[in-house]
Amino acid sequence: MTFATARLCDTYTDKAHLQIAEPIFKLFGASLAFSGQITTIKVFEDNALVRTALSAKVNHRVLVIDGGGSHRCALIDGELALLAFENGWQGLVVYGCIRDSAVINAIPIGIRALHSHPLKSPKKGLGNLDTVVTFAGVQFKKDYFLYADSDGIIVSETELS
Numbered sequence: 001m002t003f004a005t006a007r008l009c010d011t012y013t014d015k016a017h018l019q020i021a022e023p024i025f026k027l028f029g030a031s032l033a034f035s036g037q038i039t040t041i042k043v044f045e046d047n048a049l050v051r052t053a054l055s056a057k058v059n060h061r062v063l064v065i066d067g068g069g070s071h072r073c074a075l076i077d078g079e080l081a082l083l084a085f086e087n088g089w090q091g092l093v094v095y096g097c098i099r100d101s102a103v104i105n106a107i108p109i110g111i112r113a114l115h116s117h118p119l120k121s122p123k124k125g126l127g128n129l130d131t132v133v134t135f136a137g138v139q140f141k142k143d144y145f146l147y148a149d150s151d152g153i154i155v156s157e158t159e160l161s
Contacts (some may be wrong), residue, residue, distance in 0.1 A: 001120060002022070003033070003035060003147055003149070003160070004033075004138060004149060004151070005149050005152050005153070005154050006047035006149045006151050007047035008046055008098055008147060008154060008156060008160050009154065011073075011126065011160075012156070012160055013149075016157070016158060016160065017100060017157055018154050018155070018156055019088060019137070019138040019139065019155040020055050020137075020138070020153070020154050020158060021136040021138045021139075021152060021153035021154070021155070021158075022136040022154060023114035023152055024114065024136055025046065025093070025113060025114065025136070025153065026113060026114065026115065026116075027110075027111075027114070027150065027159070028101055028104050028105060028111040028112070028113055028116075029062065029081065029090065029091070029092075029104055029107055029108070029109045029111040030105060030106060030107055030108045030109070031090075031110040032110065032149060032150050033076060033110065033149035033150070033158055034062065034090040034091030034109070034148055035058060035060075035062070035090060035145065035146060035147040035148065036060040036061045036062040036089075036090040036091065036145070036146060037061050037062070037144070037145055037146075038061070038062055038063075038064050038130070038140055038141065038142060038145070038146050038155070039061050039062070039063050039064070039129075039130065039142060040063075040064045040065075040098045040130055040131060040132070040133045040140050040141070040142055041053050041063065041064070041065050041066055041127060041129050041130075041133075042065075042066040042068070042070065042127055042128045042131055042133050043060075043066070043068075043075065043108050043127035043128075044067065044068040044070060044126070044127070045060070045067070045068075045070050045072060045122060046121055046123060046124045046125070046126050046127060047074075047075045047076070047080070047121045047123065047155040048105045048124060048125040048126075048127075049126075049127040049129060050063075050065060050075055050076065050080065050128075051080060051083070051123075051128060052085060053088065054080055054083045054084045054089060055083065056087060057087050057088055058087060058088045058089055058093070058118065059088055059109065060088075060090060061088070061089055061090065062089065062090050062091045062092070062093065062146045062148075063084065063086045063089055063091075063092050063093070064092075064093045064133060064140040065092065065093065065094045065095065065147065066095050066134075066135055066140075067094060067095050067096025067097075068095070068096065069095055069096060069114065070096050070097070071096075071097060071114065071115060071117060071158040072094060072117070072119070073097065073117060073119045073120060073122075074096075074097045074098050074099035074100075074117045074118070074120060074121060075094055075096045075097065075098065075116065075118070075121055076092060076094055076098040076099070076104070076113065077099050077100045077104075077120060078099075078100030078103030078104055079097070079100075080099070081103070081104045081107050081109055081111065082085045082107055083111040083133070084109055085107050085108060086088055086153055089109065090109070090110065091109060091110035091111060091112070091146075091148060092109070092110075092112070092113075093111075093112045093140075093146070093148070093153065094111065094112065094113035094114070095114065095133075095135040096113065096114060097113055097114055097115050097116060097117035098111060098113045098115075098116055098117075099116055099117055099118055099119070099120065101116040111146060112153060114161065116147050119133060127138075130141075130142045135138070136153070138153075138155050139155075140155060142155075144156065144157055145157075145158065145159050145160065147160065
């Protein structure tokens with residue numbers, strides 16, 4: 001599916017409930033555009049559940065990670081980005097940081113994150129999967145549809161064509 005978030009906004013703003021994320025994210029990964037149904041995870045400075053989620057084989061899904069906006073450690077590294085790609089994830093949206101950005105930028109997956117940070121996160125296994133998460137002015141819900149490209153991120157309750 002080829003799309004442009006600007007065109008989707010032009011077409012669907014009056015016809016569907018669209019949420020448009022505030023432009024706070026940096027682009028990482030070799031894929032500038034990605035879309036899919038949302039899986040959510042809420043963690044804070046702990047990426048053990050992120051690894052568990054990314055270990056699942058999926059089809060046309062995007063993992064939205066609410067990391068509380070922390071700038072003190074990274075939730076995604078090159079190894080997890082590669083795992084995500086190999087298991088079929090289309091992209092990741094991280095309300096937090098990543099690391100290994102040079103490695104990640106060579107992997108054919110789209111990632112949006114606040115920043116890069118060299119410190120890895122602890123692994124305590126705390127957090128919640130498939131809960132509603134809210135950041136960047138958007139409520140991300142399981143099975144909603146996310147579309148991201150170089151212009152921004154939009155979320156819709158229904159699939160847009």
